[in-house]
Amino acid sequence: MMEALTKDVIFKKSPQELTALLYEGIIDNLEQAIELIQDLDYMNANVKLQRTNDILHRLGVGLKYEAGPIGQQLDLLYNYMADQIIMANIKKDASILREMIVLIEPIAQAWNDVLKKKVNVSQSSTVRKVSAYENSIMRVQN
Template sequence: MQFLSEEMIYQKTSQELTALLYEACLDNLESAISHINQKQFMEANKKLQNANDILQRLGVGLKYEAGIVADQLDALYNYMADRVIEANVTKNVETINEVISVLTTITSSWNEALKKKEHAAKLGLRKKAAAYEQHVMISPE
């Protein structure tokens, strides 16, 4: 994950911040696996707690008026948070890998939706510019 200044974070949309949270959660989970494999259980504990905190924040940030997708994401966040707690107690790498698998699927879908949204926004700006240009008179030199 790249270094982000506080100013850069304030310039991000809520959708971009969500993508950053997904990435940070995945980083923490992968770090936890590495620490478990090296028998550094205190460090693994910290990384798993960080991942759980991120999952909780993702759940709090949902807009439930968005409909069934928000409800389904909430259920997935809660499931993953429960599995992270279980993995932290048992230091079970397979459980962490399960969470990584689910979160990777969500992350790739989220990022794909962001790309489509950005593309649609760029097309919208082009259409607005084209509409404006139709009404501009160019004087001959």
């Protein structure tokens, strides 16, 4: 389940961490919408699905197309998902929403994996920079 998002928490997150939260938000909203549809609570399911499409829109706006074809592919995926979510909302079809979860989960997982590796890489990079700095100071002092 997503952590409580306060302004303080959001401002402390990197853009990459915020993207991970957006992916998590999509999955959470879709799972909740499925349950609400099964409970015949269509009004609240509608709210969850609208939030999901809002998140997809935000992700699409944040794409950097100069990064290569992956941006274009993600844009197509986000648009496809948004269209399917609208269709699922109209039909009250939870199976379509399950398909959307199947599509987005591997992307969210890959994003989180890269995020974890990047943290490890940046930490080791910092250690190397500090070591290089310490070495240069030791040479100057000698």
